[in-house]
Amino acid sequence: MKHLLSIADLSDSEILGILDTASELEKLTSGSVKKLPTLRGRTVVNLFFEDSTRTRLSFESAAKRLSADVTNFSAKGSSVSKGESLKDTAQTLEAMGADLIVIRHPASGAAQRLAESGWIKASVINAGDGTHQHPTQALLDAFTIRKHFGPTLTSFSGLRIAIVGDIQHSRVARSNVLLLKKLGADVTLIAPPTLLPSIIDSWGVKSSYDFDENLEDFDVVMMLRVQLERMSDSFFPNGREYSKAYGLDGDRLKRLKSDAIVMHPGPMNRGLEISAASADSIRSVVLDQVSNGVLVRMAALYQLLGGPEFASVQETLGA
Amino acid sequence: MELLLKDGILPNGSTSDIRIEGEIITELGQELSSAGEVINCKGLRILPGFVDLHTHLREPGRENAETVLTGSRAAIRGGFTAISPMANTSPVADSAGVVEQVWRLGREAGLCDVFPIGAVSDGLEGKKLSEMKAMADSAAHVRVFSDDGKCVSDSLLMRRALEYVKSFGGVIAQHAQDPRLTEGAQMNEGIVSSQLGLAGWPAIAEESIIARDILLAHSIGSRLHICHLSTKGSVEIIRWAKSQGMQVTAEVTPHHLLLTDETARTYDPIYKVNPPLRTDEDVKALRAALADGTIDIVSTDHAPHPTEDKDCEWAAAAFGMVGLETALGIVITTMIETGLIDWPRLVEVMSANPAKIGGYITHGMDLKKGSVANIAIVDPSKKWTVDRELLHSKSKNTPFHGWQLTGDVMHTIFNGKVVMRNHNLIGVSHE
Numbered sequence: 001m002k003h004l005l006s007i008a009d010l011s012d013s014e015i016l017g018i019l020d021t022a023s024e025l026e027k028l029t030s031g032s033v034k035k036l037p038t039l040r041g042r043t044v045v046n047l048f049f050e051d052s053t054r055t056r057l058s059f060e061s062a063a064k065r066l067s068a069d070v071t072n073f074s075a076k077g078s079s080v081s082k083g084e085s086l087k088d089t090a091q092t093l094e095a096m097g098a099d100l101i102v103i104r105h106p107a108s109g110a111a112q113r114l115a116e117s118g119w120i121k122a123s124v125i126n127a128g129d130g131t132h133q134h135p136t137q138a139l140l141d142a143f144t145i146r147k148h149f150g151p152t153l154t155s156f157s158g159l160r161i162a163i164v165g166d167i168q169h170s171r172v173a174r175s176n177v178l179l180l181k182k183l184g185a186d187v188t189l190i191a192p193p194t195l196l197p198s199i200i201d202s203w204g205v206k207s208s209y210d211f212d213e214n215l216e217d218f219d220v221v222m223m224l225r226v227q228l229e230r231m232s233d234s235f236f237p238n239g240r241e242y243s244k245a246y247g248l249d250g251d252r253l254k255r256l257k258s259d260a261i262v263m264h265p266g267p268m269n270r271g272l273e274i275s276a277a278s279a280d281s282i283r284s285v286v287l288d289q290v291s292n293g294v295l296v297r298m299a300a301l302y303q304l305l306g307g308p309e310f311a312s313v314q315e316t317l318g319a
Numbered sequence: 320m321e322l323l324l325k326d327g328i329l330p331n332g333s334t335s336d337i338r339i340e341g342e343i344i345t346e347l348g349q350e351l352s353s354a355g356e357v358i359n360c361k362g363l364r365i366l367p368g369f370v371d372l373h374t375h376l377r378e379p380g381r382e383n384a385e386t387v388l389t390g391s392r393a394a395i396r397g398g399f400t401a402i403s404p405m406a407n408t409s410p411v412a413d414s415a416g417v418v419e420q421v422w423r424l425g426r427e428a429g430l431c432d433v434f435p436i437g438a439v440s441d442g443l444e445g446k447k448l449s450e451m452k453a454m455a456d457s458a459a460h461v462r463v464f465s466d467d468g469k470c471v472s473d474s475l476l477m478r479r480a481l482e483y484v485k486s487f488g489g490v491i492a493q494h495a496q497d498p499r500l501t502e503g504a505q506m507n508e509g510i511v512s513s514q515l516g517l518a519g520w521p522a523i524a525e526e527s528i529i530a531r532d533i534l535l536a537h538s539i540g541s542r543l544h545i546c547h548l549s550t551k552g553s554v555e556i557i558r559w560a561k562s563q564g565m566q567v568t569a570e571v572t573p574h575h576l577l578l579t580d581e582t583a584r585t586y587d588p589i590y591k592v593n594p595p596l597r598t599d600e601d602v603k604a605l606r607a608a609l610a611d612g613t614i615d616i617v618s619t620d621h622a623p624h625p626t627e628d629k630d631c632e633w634a635a636a637a638f639g640m641v642g643l644e645t646a647l648g649i650v651i652t653t654m655i656e657t658g659l660i661d662w663p664r665l666v667e668v669m670s671a672n673p674a675k676i677g678g679y680i681t682h683g684m685d686l687k688k689g690s691v692a693n694i695a696i697v698d699p700s701k702k703w704t705v706d707r708e709l710l711h712s713k714s715k716n717t718p719f720h721g722w723q724l725t726g727d728v729m730h731t732i733f734n735g736k737v738v739m740r741n742h743n744l745i746g747v748s749h750e
Contacts, residue, residue: 086632107634108505108516109586116585117630130634132516174516197513 003115003124004300006133007178015182016154019143021299022292023151029065029295039068042305045098047090048127049075049105054266054290055127055137059102062297068305071098086110087119094120100305101125108132123304131169137265138175140296142183144289145220148261156185160217164190164246165224165273166235167207168197172265173224177205188214192246194235211246215255222263223248226273239272249275253283261285322737323353327360327696329686330367330666337365339692342735346688356737358730360696366666368400368431368693368731370673370682371643372463372492373546373570373618376402376433378424379417380409385623385713387424391431392711392747393621393643395738398695398728400431401674401682402621402643406438407468413438413449415457422459430738430745431731434679437461439480439491443469448480455487462678465492467546468593470528472498477532481541490542490568490676493532495553496594500524505634507580507595515583517633520595522550529553533560533567544676545569547620549594551604558613568676570618571605573642573649578602578718588629588636589718592622609668610659616673619646623714641712645705647697648724655699656725681734696730703727711744 001014010018028036044063046056056072063070073093090101100123103111108130115124128134145161146153161180167173167189180187187205189196200207208214226242236242243249248262253275256262262274262283270276279286324337338346338353371394377385385393387404394402404421406412412421418435425433437454441447443466454461464484471477471493480491501524506512508519529545533556536543548554548569557569574592579599582590590596608614622639629636650669654660660668674683684690705722707715731739738745 085627085630086635087630105632107632109634110632112586113632117587130516131518171516174514198508199510199513202510202513 001303004135004304005112005115005124005126007135007138007175007182010135012182015139015142015179018139018296018299018303019146021302022143022295025298025302026295035065035067037067038302039063039066039305042099043069043071043097044100044102044301045093046070046072047093047101047103048073049103050128052104052128055104058290058293059127059297061294062301065294066298066301068301086114087117090114090120094122098122100301102127104128106130125300125304128171130171131174132171133175134171135175136293136297136300137172138179139300140289140293141176141222141263141265142179143292143296144263144285145261147288147292148285149219156180156183158186159219160186160188161220161222162188162190162218163222163224164211164248166195166226166230167191167200167224168195169227169230170224176222177203181205190246192236195230211252215252216257219257219260220263221248221256221260223274225265225267226269228269243272247273247275248278250277253278253281256283263289265289320735321353321355322732322735323351323355323357324360324365324696325357327363327365329365330662332662337686339732339735342691344686344688344690344692347686358696358737358740362698363729364662364697364699365686366398366662366695366697367670367683367686368695368733369398369647369669370677370679371399371402371619371621371646372616372673372677373467373620374402374404374643375407375620375622375639376404376421377408377623379420383713384625387421387433388428389711389713390621390623390643391425391428391433392744393641394431395731395733395744396711396728396742397643397646398697398731399643400693400695400731400733401434401679402431403434403436403463403677405436405465405467407443411438411442412436413441413443415450415453415459418454418459418461419457431733432679432682434677435459435461436463436465436467436492439464439466439471440476445469445471445473445476448476448483451480451484451489452487455489462487462489463492463544463676464489465494465546467492467494470494470496470498472528474531474535478535478539481536481543482539485541488678490544492544492546493528494546495525495528495532497524497528504595505591506583507597509580509598511580511583515586517583522552522597525550525594526552526556529556533565536567537565541566543567547572547575547594547618548605548608548614549575549597549601551601554604554608554613558608561613568615568672569613570616571609571614572618572620573646574640574718575605576602576609576653577649582718583633586633588631588633589640589716591633591636591638592640593638606653606659609654610664615668616676617646617650617668618673619643621712623712624716625714629716639716641710641714641717644710644712645717645719645724647695647728648703648726649719651699651726652724692732692735694732695728696732698727698729700725701727711747
């Protein structure tokens with residue numbers, strides 16, 4: 001694997017390989033020593049053209065735990081705001097020795113463009129491109145689901161998963177739909193018609209406008225962040241109405257199966273798509289998602305920076 | 320000055336020699352001889368020079384992308400003897416001064432006719448009418464008006480424009496795109512856009528404007544031309560309007576006859592164009608409509624952009640692709656090779672009909688005694704590979720780099736003068 005751009009590019013075994021590597025890394029770093037020497041001397045650049053504290057910190061922690069050197073480049077206050085192009089920025093960073101670039105960009109396709117245009121030779125990880133993909137989010141979500149429902153699951157067949165909210169503009173939803181379908185989960189997308197792509201049937205998953213229908217059947221309820229600016233674009237009238245129809249409040253929480261889990265990629269709008277009671281409930285695995293994110297990103301960095309295959313991870317690490 | 324074209328195939332399939340004296344065709348016949356210049360046309364098709372009703376030349380204002388001279392070179396390389404630069408220059412061609420400047424630059428280049436299109440509204444802002452009468456009365460003699468690149472979306476302004484041009488026989492060429500339905504739009508709205516996360520450009524944004532404008536034009540008896548149709552629904556609306564006897568003409572670009580929105584999966588903005596590339600079903604409908612007469616003409620929408628405007632992420636890139644030099648090859652490949660149209664129909668859609676819509680009386684003429692000699696001589700079966708570095712256009716943004724096309728323009732004659740012979744352009748040095 002040279003780049004990690006979209007879940008669409010990954011085979012089932014590559015997905016499971018990353019999840020297994022993450023599990024292995026979890027065991028290796030669960031003791032008092034959290035740092036491995038694996039990527040010593042390699043340079044990872046976090047190239048962020050969009051605000052994102054948690055994803056950037058997660059990649060930074062992942063790289064540091066593998067002993068890589070990490071440089072953070074944020075578009076604000078940089079030459080990008082003076083009109084420097086993506087191409088020039090990336091080439092400049094590579095000239096400074098970047099082996100791998102983690103990119104977040106508001107334009108869909110920016111990561112693929114960076115990887116395939118011939119501008120640079122470094123590996124590229126897509127940390128979110130516009131409304132297209134956020135593959136490490138889907139991988140960490142799958143890792144979290146697997147931890148909950150069976151750490152060695154190789155298939156999600158039989159698991160019923162709801163993804164609720166702004167599907168239209170969500171790279172998290174697009175990535176998760178692809179991954180969960182590959183692993184055989186039964187996926188339902190729930191949103192008002194304005195926030196579902198009009199040709200949603202072509203995605204090969206179920207969809208519904210009604211959150212309350214079949215709520216008792218879901219094993220996983222994944223809530224998406226609602227961007228408040230959607231209101232001014234008339235996607236829905238206001239937060240109150242949205243919350244009533246599509247928010248996970250206390251009443252809906254009570255109706256969930258006893259072993260169902262509640263997920264959210266963060267940052268949460270408490271009181272809008274998720275109530276405080278739901279966010280803080282025993283069902284919520286939101287903080288697990290955060291810690292699993294570091295492990296999954298360690299696994300991705302490890303695989304892309306030419307680490308040996310998973311089978312020999314332990315030997316290589318001298319564990 | 321005398322010129323003799325030997326043994327060429329006329330649009331009707333017969334073989335003939337053509338004698339040209341000065342600017343005029345003076346004789347057709349067999350075994351003609353001449354002491355002057357002779358071009359051997361054996362196996363080649365002699366066609367009326369092509370007329371492009373939709374070109375972007377970027378001068379004045381963006382001479383780094385294209386000038387009237389380089390655009391004229393690209394035109395004659397593609398067999399065009401008349402081109403119509405759109406008004407979205409800087410400054411905008413919304414006054415007699417600017418259209419006369421462009422027209423004069425075309426005369427100075429001297430390779431083909433350059434008939435400027437005037438803006439409908441001041442500054443293309445869609446707020447008040449431009450001085451269309453002054454442009455019509457100027458040396459540039461403008462008859463086609465368009466805010467192309469932008470839609471005249473205000474119903475009242477569109478109605479007034481359609482009414483106003485009646486006094487001098489003008490036509491409004493509408494770029495049909497509802498601005499509110501396409502805010503931030505990047506590509507065709509459909510399955511591919513939903514997967515790529517690129518903001519969708521719904522077909523209805525084009526179709527609703529076309530439907531409105533056909534009704535407006537019909538109610539006041541004005542001429543309406545619809546630029547670059549891209550959807551099956553647009554075709555159906557135009558077909559209905561024509562069946563009702565309404566006065567409307569329509570165009571399609573070569574790229575919409577060939578490419579689909581699947582190309583966007585590369586995220587390479589070389590495929591980013593306005594209107595966007597649609598689906599395979601739309602491509603089929605456009606081809607059928609060009610064949611059955613629903614669509615009247617092929618126009619290139621030649622849109623040159625410097626490299627840096629395409630060497631970036633999709634959302635940041637400019638819309639458009641160059642097209643003058645590949646137009647004929649694509650039309651032959653998609654329409655003639657497939658048996659959808661014959662050569663007389665190709666002449667209609669690339670020469671006679673656009674000349675008629677634009678009122679370009681010295682173009683699109685039948686190849687007969689007394690006609691002005693504006694001619695493209697074409698090798699109909701030659702297969703060639705597009706190489707962007709060999710384009711005469713100043714810009715290289717073609718999506719067809721490396722594609723093999725059938726049919727190539729060998730010689731071009733403008734007003735009786737050979738402006739390209741064996742791909743050699745007059746005034747361009749060849750190594």
